[in-house]
Amino acid sequence: MAVKVYGKPQAVCPQRVMHCLVEKGVPFExxxxxxxxxxxxRPEYMEKHPFGQVPFIADGDFELFESRAIVRYFASxxxxxxxxxxxxxxxxxxxxxxxxxxxxxxxxxxxxxxxxNLFLLPIRGLPGNKGEAVASxxxxxxxxxxxxxxxxxxxxxxxxEFTLADxxxxxxxxxxxxxxxxxxxxxxxxxxxxxxxxxxxxPAWKKLMSFVASGASFYAP
Amino acid sequence: MGSVTVYxxxxxxxxxxxxxxxxEKDVDFKLVNVDMAxxxxxxxDYLKLQPFGQVPAFQDEHATLFESRAICRYICDKYANRGNQSLLGRSGGGPAERAQVExxxxxxxxxxxxxxSVLVFQLAFAxxxxxxxxxxxxxxxxxxxxxxxxxxxxxxxxxxxxxxxEFSLADxxHLPNAHHIFAARKDDMFASRKNVARWWxxxxxxxxxxxxxxxxxxxxxx
Numbered sequence: 321m322a323v324k325v326y327g328k329p330q331a332v333c334p335q336r337v338m339h340c341l342v343e344k345g346v347p348f349e350x351x352x353x354x355x356x357x358x359x360x361x362r363p364e365y366m367e368k369h370p371f372g373q374v375p376f377i378a379d380g381d382f383e384l385f386e387s388r389a390i391v392r393y394f395a396s397x398x399x400x401x402x403x404x405x406x407x408x409x410x411x412x413x414x415x416x417x418x419x420x421x422x423x424x425x426x427x428x429x430x431x432x433x434x435x436x437n438l439f440l441l442p443i444r445g446l447p448g449n450k451g452e453a454v455a456s457x458x459x460x461x462x463x464x465x466x467x468x469x470x471x472x473x474x475x476x477x478x479x480x481e482f483t484l485a486d487x488x489x490x491x492x493x494x495x496x497x498x499x500x501x502x503x504x505x506x507x508x509x510x511x512x513x514x515x516x517x518x519x520x521x522x523p524a525w526k527k528l529m530s531f532v533a534s535g536a537s538f539y540a541p
Numbered sequence: 542m543g544s545v546t547v548y549x550x551x552x553x554x555x556x557x558x559x560x561x562x563x564x565e566k567d568v569d570f571k572l573v574n575v576d577m578a579x580x581x582x583x584x585x586d587y588l589k590l591q592p593f594g595q596v597p598a599f600q601d602e603h604a605t606l607f608e609s610r611a612i613c614r615y616i617c618d619k620y621a622n623r624g625n626q627s628l629l630g631r632s633g634g635g636p637a638e639r640a641q642v643e644x645x646x647x648x649x650x651x652x653x654x655x656x657x658s659v660l661v662f663q664l665a666f667a668x669x670x671x672x673x674x675x676x677x678x679x680x681x682x683x684x685x686x687x688x689x690x691x692x693x694x695x696x697x698x699x700x701x702x703x704x705x706x707e708f709s710l711a712d713x714x715h716l717p718n719a720h721h722i723f724a725a726r727k728d729d730m731f732a733s734r735k736n737v738a739r740w741w742x743x744x745x746x747x748x749x750x751x752x753x754x755x756x757x758x759x760x761x762x763x
């Protein structure tokens with residue numbers, strides 16, 4: 321039975337999960353949850369996901385929420401196929417976990433504030449909070465300076481191989497670069513810029529973007 | 542063994558998250574204070590350990606790490622045979638067992654931590670630092686936290702701990718923020734939810750947590 325991923329395909333957190341499955345060559349069925357119609361807050365959905373968020377996955381009888389728990393699960397379950405996304409030793413895994421948490425707690429809240437105010441609200445015809453967006457952009461610039469220092473030492477965030485720590489950054493960063501005009505933040509950070517160009521050119525990511533654009537429900541590797 | 546060092550003031554919620562894990566795992570450690578009032582966390586030497594200038598930082602003979610939950614996961618993996626061996630799921634449980642812990646640890650980090658951190662700052666640290674409290678921020682974040690605790694109330698009616706029947710890293714991660722909210726006597730939202738109250742009583746009375754709380758009142762090491 322194929323993995324089912326519930327969510328909206330354009331949304332950042334479901335894309336994280338789908339990208340991981342594509343990297344690992346795992347087929348899945350995408351089940352649309354209409355966030356715009358508040359379907360994720362309806363009782364039927366909240367039976368599955370008590371916080372009323374996306375994504376939610378079902379792997380046979382096994383169900384899970386929180387995109388970063390889900391990608392850890394699939395990276396671990398399919399450790400023997402595709403790229404090694406979790407490191408090979410306890411120390412390597414710890415570096416992956418460290419940068420995963422930086423993404424979750426420091427990078428993404430800042431990035432989301434920008435995307436929310438400069439893109440998501442305006443496309444709904446609502447005013448974004450420019451002041452909040454600018455403050456977040458300044459914060460993001462400082463965060464990226466730390467990333468630049470790390471990426472001057474290692475090719476990817478946790479070491480010299482692409483891991484979950486890089487993967488979880490990609491969906492929201494694409495929004496920053498393609499929809500919020502923030503590519504310029506990388507101009508004075510050559511290593512971070514090279515890293516972004518590398519990770520966003522990965523064949524699995526490009527395959528996912530095509531899948532999302534196609535509106536298809538079933539992904540087969 | 543004997544080579545673990547944690548950097549940061551023990552009263553910091555993120556630092557004490559790591560200390561709680563070390564106590565659960567029976568791993569000896571040295572605690573080196575970082576005087577944040579004096580800006581020590583932004584010194585060039587400290588930034589080598591933690592480039593974002595936050596606490597804690599962690600070192601053993603194999604790794605230098607930051608991010609409290611990543612450090613906790615490493616301690617559980619690296620010192621797998623010591624102390625409590627089911628913090629990341631029961632051994633032999635495989636990816637699905639660990640994933641349940643990860644799910645609720647992410648819920649703590651993404652849903653519980655943001656509003657409870659604001660409350661901890663407003664209720665416990667601002668008064669201590671002589672800073673004015675912000676009643677609007679307190680009200681807003683109490684409302685957000687109440688919604689999270691409603692989810693926990695339902696979950697903890699189905700299972701003894703968040704990830705299942707065993708105490709795990711997912712429960713442990715909640716200890717520091719909840720402790721300060723209780724200490725500030727703003728614990729009504731925990732006490733008024735029967736399952737949450739039962740869970741809190743159980744996790745906060747663990748000997749490992751009591752050892753961490755005892756460190757709050759001890760003088761910081763030089």
